Amino acid sequence: MRKDTDVAVIGSGFSAVALALNLVELAPPTARVSLVGARQRQGRGIAYATTADCHRLNVPAGRMSLFADRPEHFTRWLGENGHAATADDFVPRGLYGDYVGDCLDAALKRTANRAALSLVDAEALRAQALADGGLLFQLSDGSELAAGISALCTGAGTGRLPLPDEAIADAARPFLVQNPWAEEWRDRVPEDGDVLFVGAGLTMVDQCLLLMRTGFRGTVHAVSRHGLLPEAHLARRADPLPPVLEPGRGAVSEMLATLRAAAAATPDWRAAMDGLRPVTQQLWKGLTLEQQRRFLRHAAPFWNVHRHRMAPDVAAEIATLRKTGRLVVHRGRLQALRRDEGVVVAAVQGRALPVALVINCTGFERCTVAASPLLSSLAAQGIVEPDPVGFGIAVDDGSVVPASEGRLFALGPLTAGRHFEITAVPDIRVQARDIASRIAAGVAA
Ligand SMILES: Cc1cc2nc3c(=O)[nH]c(=O)nc-3n(C[C@H](O)[C@H](O)[C@H](O)COP(=O)(O)OP(=O)(O)OC[C@H]3O[C@@H](n4cnc5c(N)ncnc54)[C@H](O)[C@@H]3O)c2cc1C
Structure with missing residues (x-):
């Protein structure tokens, strides 16, 4: 019809x-x-x-x-x-x-x-x-x-796991969760087994908080290239500063230096970030394609954690989980996944992490x-x-x-x-x- x-x-x-x-x-x-x-x-x-x-x-x-x-x-x-x-x-x-x-x-x-x-x-x-x-x-x-x-x-x-297919052993595949939003993976986590989240952004934060509410007693490992977590919103928001950058002016490195200086000069750096919001799209469009690619390669992870922040009570809970060792954030790249003696062994920057499940939290x-x-x-x-x-x-x-x-x-x-x-x-x-x-x-x- x-x-x-x-x-x-x-x-x-x-x-x-x-x-x-x-x-x-x-x-x-x-x-x-x-x-x-x-x-x-x-x-x-x-x-x-x-x-x-x-x-x-x-x-x-x-x-x-x-x-x-x-x-x-x-x-x-x-x-x-x-x-x-x-x-x-x-x-x-x-x-x-x-x-x-x-x-x-x-x-x-x-x-x-x-x-x-x-x-x-x-x-x-x-x-x-x-x-x-x-x-x-x-x-x-x-x-x-x-x-x-x-x-x-x-x-x-949803984002793809940043790992070539040949680096994943066949025996490890059933323990790899590609889409944390779609798969009922929490029921498969043994209460005292550990899990590895690949990615340490807001998707990881969401999944970690939910897992902790299921009676899970193990450790959550999270790995990301720079080991950065999203920053926190403050309960009281400072007024945004007028934009400190002008669209179409300067190289990416100069612009970032100006932003860092403005952020350091205010009691709350968030005011400088928030002030950019009305001009961010113009700033991006003022970059050449090569500059955009360079920004994405080098600066985007830092931009993202300052720009897309956690709610204050979410940030407080994540801080407690880190302090008590329930959440461990690793800096580096996931290099391979294999299966050994009943667990998945994740190779992360030369370290071997034995875990029950690996969850792709690289976001969307x-x-x-x-x-x-x-x-x-x-x-x-x-x-x-x-x-x-x-x-x-x-x-x-x-x-x-x-x-x-x-x-x-x-x-x-x-x-x-x-x-x-x-x-x-x-x-x-x-x-x-x-x-x-x-x-x-x-x-x-
Ligand atoms: C976990 C998470 C938390 C977020 N929190 C916030 C927040 O607190 N505040 C905020 O401002 N932003 C937040 N965002 C960002 C934001 O709100 C989303 O980016 C926004 O919802 C994007 O909406 P969308 O409709 O473009 O895409 P999506 O939300 O991805 O929706 C697209 C939909 O279209 C459907 N679809 C796809 N293809 C087809 C097709 N061919 N035919 C029919 N349907 C199709 C999909 O199934 C999907 O349901 C968050 C994003 C995520 C992922």
Whole structure:
């Protein structure tokens, strides 16, 4: 069966719902908008699907409204729904998923003088170009959807283990967890066995806190290239400093030196980092491709731990786990995995760590076109291509896929090659509004 729509929004995470809600507000009332993705995950994606109370937002509630122009939207929802939280609180992420879900439900009900939003509970498996410039999507329920304008909100996916396949012994493979979000691996950890988390970022922090709540008595080892953990938010946030860097000025090393100096000169370095937020995307775009690659090679790990921070009570719990030896962070590279005498032996920078399970916590940073059947089908027709730094797909400044003549957009982490900082809600909501107004103009035309 084939259906037609004016706009197809593909995905089921925050980006897809943020775009759909803005389209309902901005598109002409005659427009039909179809949101294509798994119904029960709508608005949650990986980030907000968790129901664990220890999985906190890493941005204060006051900055997590779905709409940049209505900053109190989320905190008001919290109050109206009986949650005693202030704008400075780091509330559970599951609660945020409830908020996004509620906003979506409300938009599905409103019809008078609004564009019509409908949900399609399916995965978009493939797409092909139509003669009129639109796309025809083949869906997992066997139906087809023809769209005049489309937006890809399919997320970044999960990172791959930084280890060549030949360095993993066959006997060790059953004890390697590739996707910590999807696999029920905690039931397989012996109470007093040890585990190794590969990666020491926010994904590791989430998984570590949850494991500690299962009665686990062993030690968590975490390994990362620089042995760095995310920094902590302070309970009281300092006002951001005006930006200390100017877009398009200076080499990467000079810019970092300026940032370090500004951070050292304030009582709380976070004020210097937070002050950069409004200009970060311009700073990235002001670098040459070679400078961007150099930044990613040398500075990105340091940038990430200062920029994407832990909520204060999460940081306190992690500090206690480190102090008591329950969490040990190793600096270095994972080099090989083998199986020996009933355990997995992980070679980490010349050291041998015997563990029961190895969990890939390298995060969700990279999306490969090859990992998505939908993106692969678009790439095979020359419609999308990977961006030059390998974060996702190439888009222009307006998040338009260049070969699509304004008919295909992409949002969120998928567009990090162009925009760099486009993974957190305060950035994606601005992008969603901008794309919705472009699409609305396209539909009206
Ligand atoms: C663990 C974690 C915690 C985070 N915490 C915060 C936070 O506290 N504050 C903050 O501001 N940001 C946070 N972020 C970042 C941020 O909110 C996410 O980057 C954002 O949710 C990205 O949304 P997305 O919709 O682009 O991608 P995703 O959340 O990855 O969602 C994409 C969805 O689309 C679906 N999909 C993929 N392909 C198809 C297809 N072909 N057809 C249909 N559906 C498809 C996927 O199954 C997935 O559900 C966090 C991220 C993570 C991973």
